[in-house]
Amino acid sequence: xxxxxxxxxxxxxxxxxxxxxxxxxxxxxxxxxxxxxxxxxxxxxxxxxxxxxxxxxxxxxxxxxxxxxxxxxxxxxxxxxxxxxxxxxxxxxxxxxxxxxxxxxxxxxxxxxxxxxxxxxxxxxxxxxxxxxxxxxxxxxxxxxxxxxxxxxxxxxxxxxxxxxxxxxxxxxxxxxxxxxxxxxxxxxxxxxxxxxxxxxxxxxxxxxxxxxxxxxxxxxxxxxxxxxxxxxxxxxxxxxxxxxxxxxxxxxxxxxxxxxxxxxxxxxxxxxxxxxxxxxxxxxxxxxxxxxxxxxxxxxxxxxxxxxxxxxxxxxxxxxxxxxxxxxxxxxxxxxxxxxxxxxxxxxxxxxxxxxxxxxxxxxxxxxxxxxxxxxxxxxxxxxxxxxxxxxxxxxxxxxxxxxxxxxxxxxxxxxxxxxxxxxxxxxxxxxxxxxxxxxxxxxxxxxxxxxxxxxxxxxxxxxxxxxxxxxxxxxxxxxxxxxxxxxxxxxxxxxxxxxxxxxxxxxxxxxxxxxxxxxxxxxxxxxxxxxxxxxxxxxxxxxxxxxxxxxxxxxxxxxxxxxxxxxxxxxxxxxxxxxxxxxxxxxxxxxxxxxxxxxxxxxxxxxxxxxxxxxxxxxxxxxxxxxxxxxxxxxxxxxxxxxxxxxxxxxxxxxxxxxxxxxxxxxxxxxxxxxxxxxxxxxxxxxxxxxxxxxxxxxxxxxxxxxxxxxxxxxxxxxxxxxxxxxxxxxxxxxxxxxxx
Amino acid sequence: xxxxxxxxxxxxxxxxxxxxxxxxxxxxxxxxxxxxxxxxxxxxxxxxxxxxxxxxxxxxxxxxxxxxxxxxxxxxxxxxxxxxxxxxxxxxxxxxxxxxxxxxxxxxxxxxxxxxxxxxxxxxxxxxxxxxxxxxxxxxxxxxxxxxxxxxxx
Ligand code: FES
Ligand code: FES
Numbered sequence: 001x002x003x004x005x006x007x008x009x010x011x012x013x014x015x016x017x018x019x020x021x022x023x024x025x026x027x028x029x030x031x032x033x034x035x036x037x038x039x040x041x042x043x044x045x046x047x048x049x050x051x052x053x054x055x056x057x058x059x060x061x062x063x064x065x066x067x068x069x070x071x072x073x074x075x076x077x078x079x080x081x082x083x084x085x086x087x088x089x090x091x092x093x094x095x096x097x098x099x100x101x102x103x104x105x106x107x108x109x110x111x112x113x114x115x116x117x118x119x120x121x122x123x124x125x126x127x128x129x130x131x132x133x134x135x136x137x138x139x140x141x142x143x144x145x146x147x148x149x150x151x152x153x154x155x156x157x158x159x160x161x162x163x164x165x166x167x168x169x170x171x172x173x174x175x176x177x178x179x180x181x182x183x184x185x186x187x188x189x190x191x192x193x194x195x196x197x198x199x200x201x202x203x204x205x206x207x208x209x210x211x212x213x214x215x216x217x218x219x220x221x222x223x224x225x226x227x228x229x230x231x232x233x234x235x236x237x238x239x240x241x242x243x244x245x246x247x248x249x250x251x252x253x254x255x256x257x258x259x260x261x262x263x264x265x266x267x268x269x270x271x272x273x274x275x276x277x278x279x280x281x282x283x284x285x286x287x288x289x290x291x292x293x294x295x296x297x298x299x300x301x302x303x304x305x306x307x308x309x310x311x312x313x314x315x316x317x318x319x320x321x322x323x324x325x326x327x328x329x330x331x332x333x334x335x336x337x338x339x340x341x342x343x344x345x346x347x348x349x350x351x352x353x354x355x356x357x358x359x360x361x362x363x364x365x366x367x368x369x370x371x372x373x374x375x376x377x378x379x380x381x382x383x384x385x386x387x388x389x390x391x392x393x394x395x396x397x398x399x400x401x402x403x404x405x406x407x408x409x410x411x412x413x414x415x416x417x418x419x420x421x422x423x424x425x426x427x428x429x430x431x432x433x434x435x436x437x438x439x440x441x442x443x444x445x446x447x448x449x450x451x452x453x454x455x456x457x458x459x460x461x462x463x464x465x466x467x468x469x470x471x472x473x474x475x476x477x478x479x480x481x482x483x484x485x486x487x488x489x490x491x492x493x494x495x496x497x498x499x500x501x502x503x504x505x506x507x508x509x510x511x512x513x514x515x516x517x518x519x520x521x522x523x524x525x526x527x528x529x530x531x532x533x534x535x536x537x538x539x540x541x542x543x544x545x546x547x548x549x550x551x552x553x554x555x556x557x558x559x560x561x562x563x564x565x566x567x568x569x570x571x572x573x574x575x576x577x578x579x580x581x582x583x584x585x586x587x588x589x590x591x592x593x594x595x596x597x598x599x600x601x602x603x604x605x606x607x608x609x610x611x612x613x614x615x616x617x618x619x620x621x622x623x624x625x626x627x628x629x630x631x632x633x634x635x636x637x638x639x640x641x642x643x644x645x646x647x648x649x650x651x652x653x654x655x656x657x658x659x660x661x662x663x664x665x666x667x668x669x670x671x672x673x674x675x676x677x678x679x680x681x682x683x684x685x686x687x688x689x690x691x692x693x694x695x696x697x698x699x700x701x702x703x704x705x706x707x708x709x710x711x712x713x714x715x716x717x718x719x720x721x722x723x724x725x726x727x728x729x730x731x732x733x734x735x736x737x738x739x740x741x742x743x
Numbered sequence: 744x745x746x747x748x749x750x751x752x753x754x755x756x757x758x759x760x761x762x763x764x765x766x767x768x769x770x771x772x773x774x775x776x777x778x779x780x781x782x783x784x785x786x787x788x789x790x791x792x793x794x795x796x797x798x799x800x801x802x803x804x805x806x807x808x809x810x811x812x813x814x815x816x817x818x819x820x821x822x823x824x825x826x827x828x829x830x831x832x833x834x835x836x837x838x839x840x841x842x843x844x845x846x847x848x849x850x851x852x853x854x855x856x857x858x859x860x861x862x863x864x865x866x867x868x869x870x871x872x873x874x875x876x877x878x879x880x881x882x883x884x885x886x887x888x889x890x891x892x893x894x895x896x897x
Contacts, residue, residue: 062839062875202835209840210828212776212816216841219775227770252759282770284762356780356788356841356874405778405841406874437781644835648877652838655876678785678872687866689878 021047050169061404064645076128080155091379138174200644217375217402222430235300235671236516247292253285302516302671329505334466338457350666357405363420364430409521447522452533472511524709535603535717580613588615588632601721608706638702653711659684750818760806776816787871797852830888838875
């Protein structure tokens, strides 16, 4: 689906707003407009009261898209930044004109990676520039001067010769009558002339957030709405044998009890398991009703699975041969000739998403249509599920993404939306499903667990001549619809990631581990695990070879300017990774002496077309208490649309990764998850957070690239490398947890 | 019948006495600023002021609310002008924003007791979880709010 090409070709539809302002946007086919209840696919409105409003089907979950999009339009339109805001549009889809099924119209809603910004960038810039021309034309007409004598200042058109000025709001209705200029005659601004893009701007929703009036998915209300909570299986894939709901139905406020038979153990996961929903007039009554249910569950086919059995399985598998994902040069021959062979084993556990806002969705199924408002990164999948459950045509299903209390990849799945639609249909009323934290931690799509075995061969001169990465993991492609699971390595061990292309004799080998725990994407998917193993290993090798860890890394990259296909839009260039390494090292004072008990560690990683290096500085006192004194981060994400937002993402990614490296682990016992809430699934708080985070953004001419994920992967290895530098203790199994005091 | 004061208004409640204050605020009074994050007094997302003290409303049963004075984020200021709210905006703290109302309520209570908190004081008082990891900016915002209050912001 090429959204960019579509919108570039399409002329704007220009009309008047009800208040007499200007409305310009991408016209929608009639059926889509009816279904979505909107006229335009993406629009800009200029109101007589000077407000500039963008309508966009974006999904804000803290990554700052609803600040960045207004910045882009304000730039080309030359709008007054303080007057620009954003309005959430629903999902817009239409029947595929070229075949069966449905396609997005113009702008795929939802957020994952950095797609929404790339689409918006292509539409908003020319649209803004055209509207600016139309406002100028309107002013020139009124003043009876040539348009070429007029220019703009933020929010108004000025005629320099006579010092006259008219605001955009005052010109909006006249501007709406002007002919739309031809794209070719409207040049876009050069980067050097930007006054908003590339300059720090604060979160555009800051005011409503601090007043508590920003509405999240969990805050949605519909008239006559009921609340639902679901009793979930005590172990993976346990099925309902019988339900006794007498006591539950007797709880005041409980309206209904709905049985949900989920996927069988060999079926793809659309929801995480079977369950029994209690529907009530208040959430509290639903919770009480759920506690009163008596459900007999079948034994789990995974009843003998535990974290220990999984570890044993991994060790056993790795004694044999796995699937060769990469095989470059002659690894076996080279390793025999190596002057030195270095080998290490690392492991990462299952981890949960634990979005701060628990999973929630509200749905109203009627005979002729369905309304969904949900905290989702996947309105398209939500709509598909609703069509499957209700049998409705998809243009009668309206999905409005609400602001998300965090996403981190969890809300790319739409299982909880499925639940809301299913229950609403069953009880014939609007229903809000809200998960408890226990539901959320024990029934998640976890980040895969894995055991990494790394081998390096070095020649007499200290040069790396052979390298092998062996991984046993519980693949992320487990029971994924449309994926037969025959290539389980694909989402876990990428065949094209650093140091591919930098070592002549190179292998990656994969072992599929069986587990009943569901798993999918977690912020910067396989990268978090792989970067931990690879960047810890490179550090260990440097120490063993008595080389400086930074110099060793730079020698491996040697300012390589080849463009390597590392699987993202923009190819990988070694020199850019070397660039962030040098910058982070310089800003952190790499190499300058530190007192005893303190140490620095470095790591770098490429993902989502961006490069990120981090230097972590720690102190470990006599009682083994760890303090993260400082994290220095260098990020190369092409053009940073909002540098303040980029810094926020770096700080957040660093804290997220630190919290994960220190504490987070999902333990499996008897085929079920042990941790149920934040008392056992520990999250980092203020007292453990880094004292200082110092972020540096690289300057260059590359287009904007991802920034939500890239700061996460380097942190865990840089941290462990720093602890090693400070104490001589090396941690190869995450989380670090209590190991520091035990080691 | 239980009588309590919420944001200056006297309210009566005669529903299930076991229901936590959080659900009364959110679902009955439609004050959605206090958020649900854990339900067991661990995360701080639901914190409101109970007689001036920042408390988790998710574990306070309605039976224990007779006569108390509750202030929620909506009652902190009419227009976001409280120095802590201003500092939060100026330091650009929020990412997803979900935890921030609870963070602000904790910070307001801290500053009421300790107008010039040290970093160690902040470490101790700010036990709220932020999944987005905004801790560095929260710390800066608290110091800024303290300065605003000293200048006579409130
Ligand atoms: S919801 Fe009350 S402390 Fe977490
Ligand atoms: S801002 Fe998202 S949880 Fe704190």
